[in-house]
Amino acid sequence: MVRVELTPKEQKMLLKYCQSIDRNIYERIMYAPEGTMNLLIEDCQYLRGCIQLEMEHITIPKIQNILGRISNKLSTNPVTRSVAEEIEGQNFESMDDLNNHLQGFMMERNTAPDPEMGGLSPEQVTLLIYSRWDREHFPLKFNAELEMSDLKQSSFFQNVRTLLNTLLEMEKEKTATVRGNLNRKLVKTIHDRLILEKRDKEFVSHYKKVLNEEDVFPLHIARIVSGCAGLIHKRKDKFLVKKKYQKLLSDENAGELYTLLFRTYFETFNLSYLDGFPELYSIQHTIPYSLLRLKELCKGDTSLEGLHSKILLPAVQEEVREEIPKLVQADWIIRSRIIRPLEAFGLLNCTYEKSNMPFSQITKCRKTPLFDKFMKAEW
Structure with missing residues (x-):
């Protein structure tokens, strides 16, 4: 779900200039208390499509700007939404002023710690997941x-x-x-x-x-x-x-x-070879982030239940939810592709459930002294 907050003026403009909107969604916009709605992602995408279609026929810049601002608010891209929120209600004398303001805003945003990314900044995460491991600027040092x-x-x-x-x-x-x-x-x-x-x-x-x-x-x-x-x-x-x-x-x-x-x-x-689940390459592509998170989280016994939500980036979590079968748990994939291999490398100690079954499951893990001795992060 995406939370969308429209000003009274935006609410009025959307209803006036986008009357081709599906009736159910149109009424939700009309009766939204204080312009606030929780919309499905597909509804947001549908509304953005309707707005873009109408904007092709509108020549008045002021109306185009308002509809464009609404479209940004409906975006499921967090960067687009944050930019829309930043410039809302502000007046800029020229396009250069707007661009300079946005440049400063994005620089500040990219270097600020993000709680959804384990307290790392977008800039740090980019270095982690897009740098080759053998490059000097790769943050993880072995x-x-x-x-x-x-x-x-x-x-x-x-x-x-x-x-x-x-x-x-x-x-x-x-x-x-x-x-x-x-x-x-x-x-x-x-x-x-x-x-x-x-x-x-x-x-x-x-x-x-x-x-x-x-x-x-x-x-x-x-x-x-x-x-x-x-x-x-x-x-x-x-x-x-x-x-x-x-x-x-x-x-x-x-x-x-x-x-x-x-x-x-x-x-x-290819880590997906270790199990029979979908490939989900993003898990492996972002593995440096997961390694760093485990290094920070597993100082003591750490439950595997829900661990994926702490060691996978939000976008990777979303892909996993969309791609895995309904009966498969995301933690199972983390267990087979990350936790068990790290145990085999001597970096994690794992606790197994008590079971008469031949293949018992890991319930907890904690890092060994070797983890900190072998790997550290340098920014």
Whole structure:
């Protein structure tokens, strides 16, 4: 719903010059108490269309200005609405005066903290979500000087190292299938070396006599992300670790490998592959904002219920509401694409619900000391 407040003059002009408006909406405007209405987004869009149509036939500048002001008030774009509110009731001697006023207003607005964006300004959010991660002006800074002792709790990092070391051990053997997966021999060899959750081990032991790569999902994702990062490549019937990256397997370079994997996972790897929900690319595109919000929010045990409304930008929340099926909760997507991966990177500790089901859900999370040690924001 959009709250629209019209002055008596605007109310009168809208009714006088836009008589082609649908009768129900026309009467709502006519009888709106003090010109105040709550309209559906589609009703606002419909009214703006009617106004634009009528303005094509109106030549009197004063009337055009009033109808244009009403159109701005009906906009669902918060920037357009804020501009309309700023200039309402003000008189400017020239267009230059108006432009100078708006320039100052927008500069102030873009640098002011916005409660709907976690207290960040629009300018800061723009830097976060539109900067490449490897650029100097990107606000999130990652500590590539971490030591191996810092990363013991990162199952994903440890599993990738295990995969790369195993591929080096077996570099003279066939390790790839025709389809481009790890072959069964390698999967069998590596399985007991991996750090897996109890539920993953039980699933394999109960239901799988022969293991394919995709039966061990953490290994499957480790292989894909390693490929995205350029650490491995397939040559005929083998997966090989690229020579220039083999040095990253030393303990001294643990932080560098961890940083490369983290950036690749959240910037390059398609997070929607982790679940069967719609792609919703805006979640991944704005992930730096979500990471920063989690860093601030998860100092103690933080409930996952409603967490999406705190770590996603308003426009992303709207897209999620529009795109996901009715029975799907937005928090489920946050859990699979952000919370669980951060847990695997050792940045979050998660609390799971008590359940007899094989796949229990995360109910709470809190950041680990590694989160602050690895990532910080610099503006």
